[in-house]
Amino acid sequence: MEEQFILRVPPSVAELIDGLLSENAASDDKSLDLSFSEDGRSGTFVIGNDHFPVYLMDLPCVVESFKAYDDSALVKTAEIGQMIMVREPGDSAPDVIEYRHGLTPPMRDARKRRFRREPDLNxxxxxxxxxxxxxxxxxxxxxxxxxxxxxxxxxxxxxxxxxSENVPSVPAPEQPDVVETGANAGEPERSDSDDSDDSL
Structure with a gap:
C-alpha cells in the first residue's frame, strides 16, 4: 500500500502548479509547501510567494486508488478517505468537516442522494x-x-x-366394511376377447 492524498485546488492555483511542474520551469523558480495548524484540519498552502488557506475535509465515501503496471491488470494501491481542499484567500472557512460531494459528477450530493438516511433514534x-x-x-x-x-x-x-386441555376427543368415524364381491355387481365380467387391442 502506498501513501496517497487528494489535493483539490481552484483553477488559478492549478495553473501555478502546472507551470511549476512543467519541464520548461527552472527548479529554483518557485517553491511549494503545505503546512497544517495544531488542530490538523486547517493550514496554509504556499506556492512561490502566494499563500492559500487549506482545509482537510472528509469524503462521504472511501475512494480506492488503482495502478496498472502492465496496462491490463489493475492493482489496488491505496484507500483515500480525506481530501485537502485549497481555497482562495478571500473564501470563508467551511463550517463542516465532511465534504458534501464526491470526487466525480455522479457522486454529487452523495450523502443525500445515494446513502440511506440515518434513523431518527432517541x-x-x-x-x-x-x-x-x-x-x-x-x-x-x-x-x-x-x-x-x-x-x-x-x-x-x-x-x-x-x-388444548378442553378439546373433546372425537372418535374416528367407523368406515363401513366394503364387500369386494359386491363392488362390481352391476358390471358384467369381461372376457379375454374384450381385452383385445383395438389400436390396429
Missing part, C-alpha cells in the same frame, strides 16, 4: 434498551417492563394450554 431510548439488555444478560430483571404486556402473555399462554 438517545435516551437507546440507553434504556442497552441497560435492559445488560440486565437480561446478567440475569437481573428489567426495570422498564410493562406489567400489562406480561399479564397478556401469561393469559395467552394459559388460554393456549386450557384450549
Amino acid at each position: 438517545p435516551e431510548l437507546v440507553q434504556r434498551v442497552e441497560k435492559d439488555l445488560v440486565n437480561i444478560m446478567t440475569g437481573a430483571t428489567i426495570e422498564n417492563a410493562e406489567p400489562e404486556v406480561n399479564d397478556h402473555e401469561e393469559d395467552g399462554d394459559g388460554n393456549v394450554r386450557h384450549a
Whole structure:
C-alpha cells in the first residue's frame, strides 16, 4: 500500500502548479509547501510567494486508488478517505468537516442522494434498551417492563394450554366394511376377447 492524498485546488492555483511542474520551469523558480495548524484540519498552502488557506475535509465515501503496471491488470494501491481542499484567500472557512460531494459528477450530493438516511433514534431510548439488555444478560430483571404486556402473555399462554386441555376427543368415524364381491355387481365380467387391442 502506498501513501496517497487528494489535493483539490481552484483553477488559478492549478495553473501555478502546472507551470511549476512543467519541464520548461527552472527548479529554483518557485517553491511549494503545505503546512497544517495544531488542530490538523486547517493550514496554509504556499506556492512561490502566494499563500492559500487549506482545509482537510472528509469524503462521504472511501475512494480506492488503482495502478496498472502492465496496462491490463489493475492493482489496488491505496484507500483515500480525506481530501485537502485549497481555497482562495478571500473564501470563508467551511463550517463542516465532511465534504458534501464526491470526487466525480455522479457522486454529487452523495450523502443525500445515494446513502440511506440515518434513523431518527432517541438517545435516551437507546440507553434504556442497552441497560435492559445488560440486565437480561446478567440475569437481573428489567426495570422498564410493562406489567400489562406480561399479564397478556401469561393469559395467552394459559388460554393456549386450557384450549388444548378442553378439546373433546372425537372418535374416528367407523368406515363401513366394503364387500369386494359386491363392488362390481352391476358390471358384467369381461372376457379375454374384450381385452383385445383395438389400436390396429
